[in-house]
Amino acid sequence: MYCANMKNNRVIVHCNIVDKNRMRFLSAVYDTGAKYSCFSSNEISTDISEEDCKGFEKKYIRGFIGNEYSTFYKYHVNKLAIGTINLEAQNIWITFDKAVTTNIIGYDIIAQVSRLSFANSSKEYFFTGADELKDFLKKN
Numbered sequence: 001m002y003c004a005n006m007k008n009n010r011v012i013v014h015c016n017i018v019d020k021n022r023m024r025f026l027s028a029v030y031d032t033g034a035k036y037s038c039f040s041s042n043e044i045s046t047d048i049s050e051e052d053c054k055g056f057e058k059k060y061i062r063g064f065i066g067n068e069y070s071t072f073y074k075y076h077v078n079k080l081a082i083g084t085i086n087l088e089a090q091n092i093w094i095t096f097d098k099a100v101t102t103n104i105i106g107y108d109i110i111a112q113v114s115r116l117s118f119a120n121s122s123k124e125y126f127f128t129g130a131d132e133l134k135d136f137l138k139k140n
Contacts, residue, residue, distance in 0.1 A: 001136060002083030004030070006122040013105060013126075018079035019045045026103055029083075030124070034106030036061065041094040043103060048075075050096040059093060070097040080109070083113055085128050087112055122124075 004013045011030040016023055017039075026043045038061060041048060050073075057074035064070055072093040080090040087109065114127040116136070127133040 001132060002085050003124040004083065004124045004126065006124065011124045013082050015083075015103070015105070016079070016081040017077050019077045020047060021078070028103035028105045030105045030110070032107070032110060033062070034063075034104045035108070036106045037090075037091045037094065037104060037109045038064070038073070038093045038100075038106065039103045040100055041075075041096050044075065044077065044092075044094055047131060048094075053094075061093070061095075064095075064100045064102060068099075070095050070100050080127060082109070082113065085113055085126055 004011055006012075012027050013030045015026050015028050017026065022045065024044060026039070028037075028039070032103055036059070038051045051052065053073040054074070059072045059074075060069040061072050072095045075094045076089065076091050076093055078089055080087050080092065082105065090109065114133045116125040116127070116133060125136065
């Protein structure tokens, strides 16, 4: 189980990402309305350039900078964890657009965890699956 707090009406989660045997710690908005998990490239790895992503799957995604589109590249990381929940290897989307300053955990990752919220509480609870959630509910 991992517990995160809401800040400014947004759930902020701490992530650990391993890429090229380097671990990065960063924060991301847990966004149930986002289809994809998107990150600023410099928070994932300082060793990758946009040139390195030529040939990678590419998407144009808006909503980070008003109504403007930013280019994102599908990028494989060796490990992604939300707090203490290890989701192992994942594909995420990275951008080299310096104006994108918010990292997002979207539905592609959200679908892999269970979440519990209580009304009038600023805490969000995350579980590796339904069994862990059921155990938590039995104890509380």
